[in-house]
Amino acid sequence: MKILHLDQNHPLLLQQLTQAGFDCQEDYTSSKQDIERVIAPYDGIVIRSRFKIDKQFIDAASNLKFIARVGAGLESIDISYAASKNISLFAAPQGNKNAVAEHALGMLLSLFNKLNSADRQVKAGRWERETNRGLEIQGKTIGLIGYGNMGRCFAKKLKGFNCKVLCYDIKEDLGNKNATQVSLQTLQQQADVLSLHTPWTPQTNQMVDAAFIAKFKKPFWLINTARGKSVVTKDVVSGLKSGKILGAGLDVLEYEKLSFESLFTDKMPLELEELLAMDNVILSPHVAGWTVESKEKLAQVIVHKIIDAFKGASIV
Numbered sequence: 001m002k003i004l005h006l007d008q009n010h011p012l013l014l015q016q017l018t019q020a021g022f023d024c025q026e027d028y029t030s031s032k033q034d035i036e037r038v039i040a041p042y043d044g045i046v047i048r049s050r051f052k053i054d055k056q057f058i059d060a061a062s063n064l065k066f067i068a069r070v071g072a073g074l075e076s077i078d079i080s081y082a083a084s085k086n087i088s089l090f091a092a093p094q095g096n097k098n099a100v101a102e103h104a105l106g107m108l109l110s111l112f113n114k115l116n117s118a119d120r121q122v123k124a125g126r127w128e129r130e131t132n133r134g135l136e137i138q139g140k141t142i143g144l145i146g147y148g149n150m151g152r153c154f155a156k157k158l159k160g161f162n163c164k165v166l167c168y169d170i171k172e173d174l175g176n177k178n179a180t181q182v183s184l185q186t187l188q189q190q191a192d193v194l195s196l197h198t199p200w201t202p203q204t205n206q207m208v209d210a211a212f213i214a215k216f217k218k219p220f221w222l223i224n225t226a227r228g229k230s231v232v233t234k235d236v237v238s239g240l241k242s243g244k245i246l247g248a249g250l251d252v253l254e255y256e257k258l259s260f261e262s263l264f265t266d267k268m269p270l271e272l273e274e275l276l277a278m279d280n281v282i283l284s285p286h287v288a289g290w291t292v293e294s295k296e297k298l299a300q301v302i303v304h305k306i307i308d309a310f311k312g313a314s315i316v
Contacts, residue, residue: 001022001023001043001044001065001310002022002023002025002041002042002043002044003017003022003023003024003025003042003043003044003045003046003306004025004026004027004035004039004042004044004045004046005024005025005026005027005028005045005046006027006028006035006045006046006047006048006050007028007046007047007048007049007050007070008028009046009048009070009295009298009299009302010295010296010298010299010300012296012299012300012303013046013070013299013300013302013303014026016300016303016307017303017306017307020303020307020311022044022306025042028050032051032052032057035057036056036057036060036061037060039057039060039061039064040060040061040062040063041063042061042063042064043063043064043065043066044064044065044066044067044068044306045061045064045066045067045068046068046069046070046302047067047068047069047070047076048069048070048071049069049071049076051076052076052077052078053067053076053077053078053082054078054081055078055081058078058081058082058085058087064085064087065086065087065088065310066087066088066089066090066306066309066310067082067087067088067089067090068089068090068091068302068305068306069089069090069091069092070092070095070298070299070302071091071092071096071289071298072091072092072093072095072096072097072100072149072150072199072289073091073093073199073200073227074089074091074199075199075200075201075227077089088309090302090305090306090309092297092298092299092301092302092305093148093149093150094149094297094301095294095297095298095299095300095301095302096288096289096290096291096294096297096298097149097150097152097153098153098293098294098297099288099289099290099291099293099294100150100153100154100197100225100288100289101150101153101154101156101157102157102291103225103251103284103287103288103289104154104195104223104225104249104251104288105154105157105158107223107225107249107251107282107284108137108193108195108221108223108249109137110249110282111221111247111248111249111280111282112134112135112136112137112221113132113134113135114132114134116279116282117132117279117280118132137158137161137163138161138162138163139162139163140163140164140192140193141163141164141165141166141190141191141192141193142158142163142164142165142166142191142192142193142195143166143167143168143187143188143190143191143193143194143195143220144165144166144167144168144179144195144197145167145168145169145184145187145194145195145196145197145198145207146167146168146169146196146197146198146199146226147167147168147169147171147174147175147179147181147197148169148197150197150225150226151167151169151179151195151197152176152178152179154195154197155167155176155178155179156178158178159177159178164180164190165178165179165180166179166180166181166182166186166187166190166191167179167180167181167182167187168181168182168183168184168187169181170203185215188215188216188217189216189217190217191216191218191220192218192220192221193220193221193222193223194208194216194220194221194222194223195222195223195224195225196208196222196223196224196225196226196227196230196231197225197226198226198227198230199226199227200226200227200229200230204226204227204230205229205230206229206230206231206232207230207231208222208224208230208231208232208235208236209232209235210232210235210238210239213235213236213239213244213245214244216244219243219244219245219246220244220245220246221245221246221247221248221249222236222245222247222248222249222250223248223249223250224248224249224250224251224252225251225252225288225289226252227252228250228252228253228254228255228256228286229254229256231250231254232254233253233254233255233269233271233272233275234269234271236248236275237271237274237275237278240275240278240280240281246280247280247281247282248280248281248282249281249282250275250281250282250283250284251283251284251285251286251287251288252286252288253272253283253286255269255272256286
């Protein structure tokens with residue numbers, strides 16, 4: 001079986017697939033249009049998010065048996081059309097769940113203890129202890145929306161802080177010893193912190209808007225390590241200004257390009273300018289799942305899934 005690798009990943013991915021008998025080839029620079037001209041003979045592709053795998057691409061890949069994305073989500077792939085062509089889809093949310101959970105926890109601790117602003121003040125010669133009095137996670141109610149790999153891992157880490165953890169998910173019966181599954185309304189009534197762990201779907205697109213924010217009974221803290229387009233930036237900025245949102249840790253932004261490799265900067269939206277200037281906001285460039293360890297884990301998960309799926313087939 002011939003596999004075309006379209007993004008650079010951990011070396012073990014190429015090494016182990018080659019050792020297993022797959023014919024691995026690489027193209028990390030050609031355009032989508034150029035790839036479409038040569039993709040027909042390939043049985044599989046391995047990609048992160050370099051470009052969208054749409055109907056046009058899938059039609060060109062007439063021999064394709066699988067698409068493997070070295071990441072957690074599959075939103076850059078036309079899932080339904082791929083399924084209609086009997087193309088298997090592999091993702092690796094198991095590979096970076098710990099990295100995402102640790103990043104979310106780090107953001108929450110930094111916000112509660114005002115570490116970013118305190119650091120800037122001390123470096124500027126200001127020693128302001130009372131204004132930097134922090135909060136403790138213990139005793140707070142943390143609400144998680146999405147209780148798959150990422151949400152479950154974050155809940156497990158929170159358990160040691162002696163806080164109450166609630167989760168909401170469109171799937172039923174997901175709650176466990178680390179989080180109690182409740183309705184969205186109950187979560188909005190009780191949560192001190194909201195953390196998002198959802199894929200980007202039509203249901204989650206612009207989910208956190210003004211109406212959604214208004215339904216929270218208490219002012220709350222927002223953590224988003226999921227997808228930027230699930231949050232309406234201007235409504236979050238309004239919430240931060242009014243005090244309805246106490247602070248935000250955002251690893252993802254509404255204005256990211258689909259590849260996640262760059263930010264929309266052709267014309268800086270006013271709400272983004274305001275967000276960037278807020279002391280109670282911590283931002284990172286979509287790296288919650290990008291650790292040294294997760295790079296290897298993601299690749300290893302994909303290797304196992306490809307080999308397990310095709311080990312009974314002729315691969316040479």
